[in-house]
Amino acid sequence: MKRAGFTTTWLPILLLVPQLLIIAVFFYWPAVHALQSSFYLQDPFGFGSTYVGLENYTDLAQSSEYLKITRFTVVFTLLVTFFSLALALLLAVKADTVIRGARTYRTLLMWVYAVAPPVAGFIGLLMFNQSWGPLTDIARAIGWDFKLGVNFNDTATAMVIVSVWKQVPVNFIFFLSGLQSIPKSVREAALIDNRSASGRFWDVTFPLLAPTGFFLLIINITYALFDTFGIIDTLVKGEPGNNPMTLVYKVYVDGFRGNDLGGSSAQSVVLMVLVLALTVFQFRLVERRIHYT
């Protein structure tokens, strides 16, 4: 196969420069800076600093608290990703078959997409208010003494629910358009072969949705790891206390609340490595099994 290409080498480089410059200034430069800071303990005002080698990292490795936060982050990410994708897929499949009032349904389902994370968190705060939150009342009605901000598991539950609620519409939009791009002929052929709707879904629709699903999987893991920050900050009201928190929130708590620049830089480096590993893993292992059309 003949590939289209440039005849000179300088033109593509020139065209790439603006993009590379942006990446260098806004990503590589701060990343190098974070890496450097992580080897120091420095006075926040920039007067004194001590080179401590890997101490910031060994402190993290020895901290049972950091380990607990890591464990929570993993569980939180899995739950948010799974429920966001599963609910969105269910809604998309159902909305896809609706004929009358389809636009209205779809618009209503996408609605929440426009809500900013801190606002979503604030709505969560109202819904789960300790004394008069409607969701708190529902939980109490079924015998669950729900206490946001007091009980670790209750607060974690609220975080997962609000994060999922905020993310479902994004996934819904992608799944719906994924479903609509499946050729009608394929569906009709499947209809002849298999009478069971769930059988058709798992054998035909689901594999054809895989590219969308893979893309969304990455997006959702990133969302749960990083973009839920605003929701968490609002739900814990800026006071970490005994509440659950994710690794990103911990970076903020130590770096921006506590002014421990060295410690929080080390944590960001750990996160960078984590994301890098995750990306490599996804592309190497998962993407191979997915067939794009």
Added chain:
Amino acid sequence: MKNFKISVAAAAFAMTANVAFAETNITWWHAMGGALGETVNKIAEDFNASQNDYQITPVFKGTYEEALTAGIAAFRAGEQPNILQVFDAGAATVIGAKGATIPVQDLLTDNGAAFDINEYISGVRYFYADSEGKMIGMPFNSSSPVMYYNVDALEKAGVTAPKTWEEFQSITAPALKEAGYTALSQSHLPWIFTENFMSRHNLPFATNDNGYDGAEGTEILVNNDAIKAHFTAVTEWQKNGYFEWFGTGWGDNQTPFEDGKVAIWLGSSGSFGGLSKKDLPFEFSATYLPYWESVTSEPKQTFIGGASLFAMAGKDAAENKATAAFFEFLTKPETQYFWHQETGYVPITKAAYQMAKADGHYDRAPAAEVGILQLSLPAGENTKGYRMGFYVQIRDVMNREYGRILTGETSVEDAFNNIEKEANQLLARFAKTQS
């Protein structure tokens, strides 16, 4: 193009106009939101109206933590404000960074203002001072934890406000429970049940004179029998239905008191203004923080909480003169009395306190005086304050462990071992940032 010319002309005119007035402009970054922020703006307006040489602009920067972080970032970029408000827990960070601020005492005396540290009320005097007793930060919004109580509830239960925790657990709390109330809630465990617990019982909080002698080698002394016994008692009260904990948030613990469900609430003397304005369905009053008779027979004064104002370094002499003039204005009895009346924060000078007294403020609202009276109780060797680096995180560790005690996830013993271990690690790390 025509518009451009006009705006250039206007700009040029504005510049000459400024020169003609020769006003010095200074900025003040603070963390006072809502009604407090309006009072701050009023003070700034009054200062600007009181003279023609200086102009101060207050800027709201978010929470205490956000204001401090913004100030630090600005300092590193050379864009710092003239005055930065820093809260109690951030004091060690900003005082430790010598060269980041000008000690207010030097600023005032260098600019010809009268300064006598003994004019400040005793509980306020040394909290933001260095180990030699030189005032570094100007105390601004100063408060102390006090005990608010629902007068109607206590009457109904047939008890008076408890003086000691012994009285609380054997008489007050059972009677209040009988009358259908949760006896107690509090809004800030590290501040009320730890820092001020040490001060009230005159217990050392950290080595190196509570940390004032320097960050090097400072260790926290929080893991002691008196406070562990206190927290064990608190968990007992919780089991018996005398005490309820509503999470780390301040407001979540105050609301049940306002709703009349909780009879006694430990909050800030600075909460007085807000409570008075709320028109509660019951009469409330305030008194001193209780103490354990088993620990001390001579309870002492408490620490101040709240925040102070720091004069940032790196400004020219004219601006520093303006900052000094503003501090002079701020400490005038009239300004302090206004601030005290509006917000409930204590007046920081004796003169302002006398003025409030003479004006009959405390005849009208006796509870407004509790904070300042408590801060003026006898001092002990451990009551001037504490100075610990990374203290924001140390408080976070306390909040976390206390929360785990109160939700039954950990024992009092383990929690305090953890706090001691993690706090000392943080203090050692902080000491390394200072070299």
